[in-house]
Amino acid sequence: MRLISVIRFVFMRLRNQCLPSIALLKCLRMSSFAGRMKEYPTISLDRFDRENLHARAYFLSHCHKDHMKGLKGPLLKRKLKFSLTVNLYCSFVTKELLLSNPKYNFWQDHIVALELDSPTHISLIDETTGESEDVVVTLLPAGHCPGSVMFLFEGGQGTVLYTGDFRLAAGDVARMEFLHSGNRVKDIQSVYLDSTFFDPRFYQIPSREACLNGIKELVQDWLIQSPYHVVWLNCKAAYGYEYLFTNLSEEFGCRVSPLRVHVNSLDMFQKMPELLSHVTTDRATQIHACRHPRDEEFFRTNRLPCGCTAKDGKPLRIISIKPSTMWFGERTRKTSVIVRMGKSSYRACFSFHSSYSEIKDFLSYICPVNIYPNVIPMGRTFEEVTEILKPLCREYSGRAEIVYKPLVS
DNA sequence: GCGATCAGAT
DNA sequence: CACATCTGATCGC
Helix, strand or coil: CHHHHHHHHHHHHHHHHHHHHHHHHHCCCCCCCCCCCCCCCCEEECECCHHHHHCCEEECCCCCHHHCECCCCHHHHHHHHCCCCCCEEEEHHHHHHHHCCHHHHHHHHHEEEECECCCEEEEEECCCCCCEEEEEEEEEECCCCCCCEEEEEEECCEEEEECCCCCCCCCHHHHCHHHEECCEECCEEEEEECCCCCCHHHCECCCHHHHHHHHHHHHHHHHCCCCCEEEEECCCCCCCCHHHHHHHHHHHCCCCCCCCEECCCCHHHCCCHHHHCCEECCCCCCEECCCCCCHHHHHHCCCCCCCCCCCCCCCCEEEEEEEECCCECCCCCCCCCEEEEECCEEEEECCCCCCHHHHHHHHHHHCCCEEEECCCCCCCCHHHHHHHHHHHCHHHHCCCCCCCCCCCC
């Protein structure tokens, strides 16, 4: 009997250790990043379960649930209760979004919000031995969702960049001051990369501006027809669509008649006045981004998720716009950023993540020694992704100025 | 009763 | 167009 329980224990351990590779095979979008970097293994980022329970410091790149695994776990809660030095580092906005959910209240006194572009010294202390290591961390804007950042670490084990999830346009990297030292890019040992779309299939994704303009045009053409014409933005339950709300609000509102986007709740935005001023819980508006568990079904029967109707009982004329990623290959002809799906439903191009060519632009500028993918794009294997990342690593890139060349006699 | 996991959904 | 999340079933503690 005893032997059986030992065997069962060993089996469980094996199964647990295999989990990341199983997730990888199934090509889930859950980050396959296990939470730690080779160079600074005493810190954990965007993963808070398993080995990460022992970290000396935690980092959260943005407030999306697939980067918060274990963050409300009872084991971590217990660890914090007895710890004086363990903190969670993130941006001010991420802190705000996180604490707007009461389940994370126990982090309150252990969160250190950091300013963007502002190098901060952190001592990584082992509370049992007193052993300590210093790093300097800098938050760089990642353009993925409100509060999203990359983490740049500089310390005894070299300079490494953890990108979190990001959407940067070609050329943006050259304007990131803290990736530079003097006029040159820093010597970056490793990049831990958001490789969601690092696949030539996703060669090009229309720019944010192009997507936004397409949506503005569609909304404009609909709203001007009458006060009964309304738009439902069919957005997923996740942060990242807010710039859509603010831009549409600004575009279609004016001083005498402001237009705010209807959303379910304002709680998470209470300390973000620039966002707060463009959203509302008043249903009497022509643009809605509210949700309901059966909202698609509602829409099919010409209802908004919030149940809003016109004051005089006349039926509303509703169109839905569903933000979705659209991509184009290197040579494929670009079509519209708006696609009509049915009589009154549309898809609009929208991406939280950089395209293949945007990632290539980013990496070829940085030219790191190592690149580790945090995600395996669907339909790809880890080996394939590493193979196409190789040419962007320093050793293969043909950029040799940093490489030591011994004299040959 | 809670958490983890999975299938299925949008 | 393939992201990020939610719901409900099931399992184990």
